[in-house]
Amino acid sequence: MRPASEAELSETIRGAGGPLRVVGGGTRGPGNLPGVALETGGLAGVRLYEPGALTLVAGAGTPLAEVEALLAGERQRLAFEVPDLRQLLGREGVSTLGGVAAANAGGPRRVQAGAARDSLIGLRFVDGAGHVVKNGGRVMKNVTGYDLVKLLAGSHGTLGVITEVSLKLQAMPEAETTLIAEGLDDATALTRLRAALGTPYDVSGAAHIGGRTLLRIEGLEGSVAYRAGALRSVLGGDWVLASRAESAALWRQVRDVAPFAGAAGAIWRLVVRPSAAAGIVAALPGARAVYDWGGGLIWLLTEARADVRAAVAGHGHAMLIRPLPGMTVPVFPAEAPAVAALSRGLRAKFDPRGILNAGVMG
Amino acid sequence: MEMPLPDPSVLSRRAAIVAGLRAILPGDAVIDDPAETRAYECDGLAAYRCAPLAAVLPRTTGEVAAVLAFCHRQGVPVVPRGAGTSLSGGAMPTADCVILGVARMNAVLETDYDNRFIRVQSGRTNLSVTGAVEAEGFFYAPDPSSQLACAIAGNVAMNSGGAHCLKYGVTTNNLLGVTLVQMDGTVVELGGPWAETAGLDLLGVVCGSEGQLGVVTEATLRILPKPEGARPVLVGYASNAVAGECVSDIIKAGILPVAIEFMDRPCIRACEAFAKAGYPDCEALLIIEVEGSPAEIDEQLTRIKAIALRHNPVELREAADEEQARRIWLGRKSAFGAMGQINDYMCLDGTIPVSALPHVLRRIGEMSAEFGLEVGNVFHAGDGNMHPLILFDANKPGDLERCEAFGAEILKLCVEVGGCLTGEHGVGIEKRDLMGVQFEAADMEAQMAVKDVFDPRWLLNPAKVFPLEISAGRRAG
Numbered sequence: 001m002r003p004a005s006e007a008e009l010s011e012t013i014r015g016a017g018g019p020l021r022v023v024g025g026g027t028r029g030p031g032n033l034p035g036v037a038l039e040t041g042g043l044a045g046v047r048l049y050e051p052g053a054l055t056l057v058a059g060a061g062t063p064l065a066e067v068e069a070l071l072a073g074e075r076q077r078l079a080f081e082v083p084d085l086r087q088l089l090g091r092e093g094v095s096t097l098g099g100v101a102a103a104n105a106g107g108p109r110r111v112q113a114g115a116a117r118d119s120l121i122g123l124r125f126v127d128g129a130g131h132v133v134k135n136g137g138r139v140m141k142n143v144t145g146y147d148l149v150k151l152l153a154g155s156h157g158t159l160g161v162i163t164e165v166s167l168k169l170q171a172m173p174e175a176e177t178t179l180i181a182e183g184l185d186d187a188t189a190l191t192r193l194r195a196a197l198g199t200p201y202d203v204s205g206a207a208h209i210g211g212r213t214l215l216r217i218e219g220l221e222g223s224v225a226y227r228a229g230a231l232r233s234v235l236g237g238d239w240v241l242a243s244r245a246e247s248a249a250l251w252r253q254v255r256d257v258a259p260f261a262g263a264a265g266a267i268w269r270l271v272v273r274p275s276a277a278a279g280i281v282a283a284l285p286g287a288r289a290v291y292d293w294g295g296g297l298i299w300l301l302t303e304a305r306a307d308v309r310a311a312v313a314g315h316g317h318a319m320l321i322r323p324l325p326g327m328t329v330p331v332f333p334a335e336a337p338a339v340a341a342l343s344r345g346l347r348a349k350f351d352p353r354g355i356l357n358a359g360v361m362g
Numbered sequence: 363m364e365m366p367l368p369d370p371s372v373l374s375r376r377a378a379i380v381a382g383l384r385a386i387l388p389g390d391a392v393i394d395d396p397a398e399t400r401a402y403e404c405d406g407l408a409a410y411r412c413a414p415l416a417a418v419l420p421r422t423t424g425e426v427a428a429v430l431a432f433c434h435r436q437g438v439p440v441v442p443r444g445a446g447t448s449l450s451g452g453a454m455p456t457a458d459c460v461i462l463g464v465a466r467m468n469a470v471l472e473t474d475y476d477n478r479f480i481r482v483q484s485g486r487t488n489l490s491v492t493g494a495v496e497a498e499g500f501f502y503a504p505d506p507s508s509q510l511a512c513a514i515a516g517n518v519a520m521n522s523g524g525a526h527c528l529k530y531g532v533t534t535n536n537l538l539g540v541t542l543v544q545m546d547g548t549v550v551e552l553g554g555p556w557a558e559t560a561g562l563d564l565l566g567v568v569c570g571s572e573g574q575l576g577v578v579t580e581a582t583l584r585i586l587p588k589p590e591g592a593r594p595v596l597v598g599y600a601s602n603a604v605a606g607e608c609v610s611d612i613i614k615a616g617i618l619p620v621a622i623e624f625m626d627r628p629c630i631r632a633c634e635a636f637a638k639a640g641y642p643d644c645e646a647l648l649i650i651e652v653e654g655s656p657a658e659i660d661e662q663l664t665r666i667k668a669i670a671l672r673h674n675p676v677e678l679r680e681a682a683d684e685e686q687a688r689r690i691w692l693g694r695k696s697a698f699g700a701m702g703q704i705n706d707y708m709c710l711d712g713t714i715p716v717s718a719l720p721h722v723l724r725r726i727g728e729m730s731a732e733f734g735l736e737v738g739n740v741f742h743a744g745d746g747n748m749h750p751l752i753l754f755d756a757n758k759p760g761d762l763e764r765c766e767a768f769g770a771e772i773l774k775l776c777v778e779v780g781g782c783l784t785g786e787h788g789v790g791i792e793k794r795d796l797m798g799v800q801f802e803a804a805d806m807e808a809q810m811a812v813k814d815v816f817d818p819r820w821l822l823n824p825a826k827v828f829p830l831e832i833s834a835g836r837r838a839g
């Protein structure tokens with residue numbers, strides 16, 4: 001099913017006799033879900049773009065690439081650097097804004113600019129009973145009523161089908177430089193990254209990937225040159241600099257977890273206290289790691305079929321992004337009972353029949 | 363302002379309820395003497411007052427949980443309170459409520475510079491959070507003008523902003539986790555000292571829920587390394603429209619100042635008379651501040667000045683040193699005080715798309731004449747959050763009502779041009795009855811459904827945010 005309007009979508013949901021599987025571009029959502037496919041492609045198109053106010057409003061089915069191209073024309077972009085996980089997950093198709101919002105996507109720049117939730121300033125959605133709801137708006141500062149935008153961001157299609165999003169944008173920087181160190185062990189590399197994030201030099205990327213340790217700075221030419229120099233002297237050791245296009249290519253690899261694309265094994269996404277990262281990985285023999293966010297995000301590749309969550313306990317949480325065939329470990333971590341009760345209560349309110357992406361989040 | 367009638371069954375059990383609270387808390391933590399409960403009868407929206415049944419000042423999450431569980435069993439409404447600086451009446455009591463104040467819960471629980479967070483009890487004031495980490499070169503970014511007094515509890519409840527949120531975001535963008543006590547006494551941990559949660563973003567919806575979903579007792583906050591320095595420029599223009607274009611051009615040029623503040627002529631004149639900051643007498647004044655090392659500041663200001671000059675300013679002044687920077691900010695920082703010097707004032711807080719600025723200021727000027735009340739505008743221009751200050755005389759019969767009617771018209775105008783009723787002060791009781799201007803019934807129903815889940819009996823701060831007629835059935839239950 002592919003409703004052509006929000007009203008039609010509402011009708012479709014009201015009339016649904018069973019589970020629905022919400023599909024944007026099919027590039028990042030959960031794989032095999034029960035139910036009839038409900039596509040958002042008919043709800044596409046940019047409805048408002050004001051470069052001088054850094055705001056964009058577009059239908060949820062609008063392809064991400066189309067928006068990125070439009071913004072690039074004005075030298076603007078989405079701040080949160082959406083990962084392209086198609087290679088990693090073995091998917092095809094094109095990402096849509098709705099999917100990006102529902103998954104609360106966020107790439108390396110999260111350390112500086114947050115994830116999708118932090119750029120989302122408004123949205124419209126149709127809940128599981130067919131009610132059309134709007135929340136937030138098209139202005140950057142808005143505390144009118146509850147922030148359902150945050151609740152829907154990262155709800156993976158379970159509370160409602162997002163039909164329109166409003167986003168705060170960012171200007172593209174004039175310059176970008178990456179500092180690269182080679183051959184540091186994980187613990188040393190991550191210590192350097194955390195130290196860099198604790199300086200006033202406005203680091204916008206801090207990753208350790210394939211034996212290389214990367215720090216990104218963005219901004220005006222003179223400022224980037226100054227901060228690169230300052231970071232090198234504060235951190236010590238050998239750092240070489242990568243220029244603009246070369247730098248951008250490095251961060252695409254981090255963003256998309258390129259080293260794990262096509263590699264066999266289960267893939268986990270761990271969000272943790274950065275200082276615990278190296279220890280967590282060391283406790284999982286045989287696992288390979290890509291570290292982002294100064295260690296706050298670990299992409300883990302492992303042949304093991306077991307749950308890695310015991311290693312993370314108390315330091316954060318883990319999501320199973322790509323299971324091995326036949327693995328029975330839950331995708332999402334279990335919530336504490338009282339928190340689970342609240343989540344369950346919200347699902348029951350917003351989707352009383354439990355038909356939207358049923359069971360996705362556990 | 364209409365408030366629901368107090369529950370007679372609660373009022374009649376007053377003595378037993380107070381005794382019950384005394385059994386839970388140490389003696390000095392329960393206040394029921396009318397001479398003392400008066401201290402809690404209003405918040406920063408001082409036009410509306412009502413003494414609570416009692417006030418309690420617990421010291422721990424455990425005590426908060428015990429108080430809430432007790433009130434839940436007794437069916438007593440609870441109004442959480444931080445420092446009481448809300449400008450929307452969010453912490454205003456009803457006669458049948460217990461005020462739960464977190465002012466005594468102000469400890470720093472953990473500072474972790476390596477992972478860049480601090481965990482505090484929620485009664486700690488905003489400024490003292492920065493105070494706790496600045497020796498190590500860090501700060502907590504959201505900086506409401508009330509930061510000396512307001513508590514993190516209120517900041518979380520209101521999702522408060524500040525002068526520097528153009529670069530650093532508002533509370534929700536800097537909040538990593540909370541300890542929340544639900545009305546029935548259940549304690550939940552939401553988020554933690556890591557970047558995001560895995561399940562539904564309950565933390566995201568608690569932030570900005572105006573004390574209606576639970577009582578926040580602890581908060582984990584992101585702290586940031588302090589920038590090397592900051593410097594403002596002041597630019598005066600002969601027209602609001604031109605000043606608006608200048609702001610838009612700076613943003614389009616890809617420069618990100620930490621603050622762009624805008625003042626209109628009535629406000630400039632009031633500030634000048636009050637603080638003598640040496641502002642030019644013009645229609646619109648911008649204060650633009652950038653951060654970084656001296657060379658980085660020069661680089662940014664060179665571009666900003668070039669843009670500003672293209673629009674023919676009547677004055678452009680860059681701070682050459684700390685003292686000049688202080689003078690540039692002096693007038694802006696004393697804006698509220700300056701307006702208060704002239705008369706009583708009401709501070710509004712709508713947000714508009716930046717492009718609508720000239721139109722909105724023109725309409726406000728026309729309405730000012732119609733209502734016969736003066737208004738001055740201060741405005742976080744980078745993000746469209748405006749603070750019209752309407753002057754009135756509280757001692758003149760009818761003036762407050764006229765002022766409120768004028769305020770309501772301004773907020774409706776904000777919504778009409780694509781903005782919203784409140785950018786940072788919250789709905790409270792002040793904008794409660796205007797919610798229908800911005801939202802359809804289904805929009806509010808969805809928000810109330812969240813409260814139904816967290817607080818099924820609607821005992822927490824129940825008469826706020828949603829128009830009384832639409833929340834009536836729920837509150838009664």
Ligand SMILES: Cc1cc2nc3c(=O)[nH]c(=O)nc-3n(C[C@H](O)[C@H](O)[C@H](O)COP(=O)(O)OP(=O)(O)OC[C@H]3O[C@@H](n4cnc5c(N)ncnc54)[C@H](O)[C@@H]3O)c2cc1C
Nearest residue numbers: 444445446447448452506507513516517519523573578786
């Ligand atoms: C002079 C002045 C300037 C101001 N400037 C700004 C500004 O620049 N930016 C801005 O955003 N605001 C500003 N404000 C408004 C106000 O300071 C903020 O809303 C602030 O966050 C309120 O904090 P508080 O501790 O005083 O909260 P209170 O006024 O005590 O309460 C505010 C709300 O929070 C709820 N609450 C309090 N404690 C808890 C808790 N523990 N758990 C759950 N809910 C709770 C209350 O029920 C109420 O709804 C200003 C106010 C004044 C008086």
